[in-house]
Amino acid sequence: MVGDAGDFIMDIPHLRRVDGRRQLIVDGKPFIILGGEVHNSSSSSLAYMEPIWPRLVSLNLNTVLLPISWELIEPEEGKFNFNLVDGLIEGARRHNLKIIFLWFGTWKNAVSSYVPAWVKTDQKRFPRAQDAMGRNLDAISCFSENALEADSRAFKSLMRHILEVDGGHHIVIMVQVENEVGLLGSSRDHNPLAEEQFAKPVPRELINYLQSNVRSLNPYLRCIWGGAGFKTSGDWREVFGAGADEVFMAWHFARYVDSVAAAGKVEYPLPMFVNAWLGPSAYAYEEGRPGEYPSGGPVARMLDVWRAAAPHIDIISPDIYREDFSSVCREYDRLDNPLFIPETFRDERSAAYIFYAIGQHDAIGFSPFGIDDILEPEKHPLSESYKVLSGMMPLIAKFYGTGRMMGFVDDGTYGYHHVESLWRVRARVRGFSCELGDYQLRIGFTRDLAERARAVWPGFPYEDKVPASGLIIAVGSDEYIVAGMNFMLRFLPKDSFSLNVGILHVEEGVFRDGEWVPGRRLNGDETGHGTYVLFDDKPRVRMVKVYSYRLSDS
Ligand code: DGJ
Numbered sequence: 001m002v003g004d005a006g007d008f009i010m011d012i013p014h015l016r017r018v019d020g021r022r023q024l025i026v027d028g029k030p031f032i033i034l035g036g037e038v039h040n041s042s043s044s045s046l047a048y049m050e051p052i053w054p055r056l057v058s059l060n061l062n063t064v065l066l067p068i069s070w071e072l073i074e075p076e077e078g079k080f081n082f083n084l085v086d087g088l089i090e091g092a093r094r095h096n097l098k099i100i101f102l103w104f105g106t107w108k109n110a111v112s113s114y115v116p117a118w119v120k121t122d123q124k125r126f127p128r129a130q131d132a133m134g135r136n137l138d139a140i141s142c143f144s145e146n147a148l149e150a151d152s153r154a155f156k157s158l159m160r161h162i163l164e165v166d167g168g169h170h171i172v173i174m175v176q177v178e179n180e181v182g183l184l185g186s187s188r189d190h191n192p193l194a195e196e197q198f199a200k201p202v203p204r205e206l207i208n209y210l211q212s213n214v215r216s217l218n219p220y221l222r223c224i225w226g227g228a229g230f231k232t233s234g235d236w237r238e239v240f241g242a243g244a245d246e247v248f249m250a251w252h253f254a255r256y257v258d259s260v261a262a263a264g265k266v267e268y269p270l271p272m273f274v275n276a277w278l279g280p281s282a283y284a285y286e287e288g289r290p291g292e293y294p295s296g297g298p299v300a301r302m303l304d305v306w307r308a309a310a311p312h313i314d315i316i317s318p319d320i321y322r323e324d325f326s327s328v329c330r331e332y333d334r335l336d337n338p339l340f341i342p343e344t345f346r347d348e349r350s351a352a353y354i355f356y357a358i359g360q361h362d363a364i365g366f367s368p369f370g371i372d373d374i375l376e377p378e379k380h381p382l383s384e385s386y387k388v389l390s391g392m393m394p395l396i397a398k399f400y401g402t403g404r405m406m407g408f409v410d411d412g413t414y415g416y417h418h419v420e421s422l423w424r425v426r427a428r429v430r431g432f433s434c435e436l437g438d439y440q441l442r443i444g445f446t447r448d449l450a451e452r453a454r455a456v457w458p459g460f461p462y463e464d465k466v467p468a469s470g471l472i473i474a475v476g477s478d479e480y481i482v483a484g485m486n487f488m489l490r491f492l493p494k495d496s497f498s499l500n501v502g503i504l505h506v507e508e509g510v511f512r513d514g515e516w517v518p519g520r521r522l523n524g525d526e527t528g529h530g531t532y533v534l535f536d537d538k539p540r541v542r543m544v545k546v547y548s549y550r551l552s553d554s
Contacts, residue, residue, distance in 0.1 A: 182294020
């Protein structure tokens with residue numbers, strides 16, 4: 001699989017800006033990552049991966065996220081072994097999958113457990129971060145130039161090798177640089193190298209960034225900068241007051257990671273991203289202090305610092321293991337940052353979250369963690385969600401950034417809404433209304449209805465493990481593509497005084513390569529006699545056409 005220099009240079013997987021959004025382009029076409037990340041140790045053995053590949057295919061993944069560690073590719077300084085890289089690329093090729101490699105270099109989950117033995121054991125050359133008492137921590141200091149040089153060299157060699165073996169094939173489409181960086185055990189590094197930097201003025205580039213982006217800054221960052229008087233010069237404490245430690249660490253971690261990424265991009269400029277061990281929500285300051293979560297990592301409130309310090313990082317991604325999935329997505333989806341979720345729950349919730357992430361945030365991809373633990377892929381609802389969405393990919397890509405696509409998920413953040421009548425049960429259900437295309441949409445989550453139905457109808461055949469979620473596209477003025485599960489949808493006029501809305505028809509079906517292949521025509525009981533479109537507990541897609549009629553002839 002030797003790359004063919006010349007013809008691939010134009011066609012390297014890249015991010016393209018479309019209508020203010022960014023799309024991942026692979027082989028000239030928009031590509032949405034329907035991914036999954038394997039457990040940390042799985043990709044260290046090709047034999048171990050063998051039975052996993054077919055399960056990934058059955059789950060309808062198009063991309064797998066695989067760790068590649070520094071310790072395995074450079075076991076002896078300067079002697080590289082890429083057999084594992086080659087075998088993984090070959091395995092993905094055989095199964096028609098794309099790869100995102102995760103570079104476990106100087107840090108993985110805020111510690112340095114994946115550096116080679118020759119790095120781990122040479123504390124003099126590769127000094128550790130220290131806490132306020134001067135105790136060495138389990139992580140190499142991000143102020144170590146030796147570590148930065150050695151990591152960059154290894155990463156550069158890795159990228160050069162990927163170019164050589166895969167530059168003409170594009171099986172590898174993106175690379176994560178390090179994993180969940182930041183400092184644990186102390187809000188800031190107190191190594192003498194760090195102390196020296198902490199006494200220096202805040203870099204001009206960071207001040208300039210803050211000044212140019214003052215209106216859009218993350219509220220926490222603006223608050224600590226403002227609290228200290230919006231100073232435009234001074235040392236870290238003078239400019240950021242009590243929040244100085246975390247900003248200082250964020251700047252220096254981001255600089256380090258950016259240099260590693262830059263070294264790799266010189267060889268092969270694939271899109272590169274970092275992932276965040278989430279800290280407190282931007283709206284809840286009391287949920288932990290820096291050092292209890294990795295201080296200086298790319299948490300929401302440090303996004304601006306990372307953006308200013310790391311221009312070679314294309315995407316800053318959240319690993320979402322929090323219940324408030326939608327609020328994390330809102331924090332990371334910014335004009336300067338497309339949403340990509342490299343890690344999240346792999347249980348039934350994942351089958352729902354994907355519709356929200358793509359529909360509401362134009363996410364470029366989604367990937368539950370520990371995907372290799374799903375032993376019966378055909379029974380997991382994620383496989384059905386991925387199947388529905390992979391056929392829709394050209395259509396979804398067309399509507400990115402147009403405002404004609406929306407998504408939702410019942411992650412507990414919606415209130416009770418209205419009374420619905422379904423299965424002869426009246427109930428208040430959670431849900432919401434919105435406008436999309438030429439109509440008002442009213443969405444009710446059916447879990448509440450199912451619970452009440454079960455109370456009056458024992459054995460009610462309804463599973464509700466998967467939260468309500470959906471993705472809706474207004475493809476025409478009166479035509480909608482609706483996908484998802486566990487909700488009911490009604491259409492209302494925007495002007496409810498003179499008009500009413502009816503369903504012209506509902507089709508179930510599937511998309512194949514963006515083309516609609518219709519199945520049953522749904523009517524009668526299946527649509528409440530033309531009043532709603534109902535989605536049960538299996539991910540499905542439907543084409544709905546509506547019409548409006550006047551309430552009075554006069
Ligand atoms: C987040 C890390 O990034 C992953 O590599 C893995 O360790 C998971 N946590 C475990 O839940």
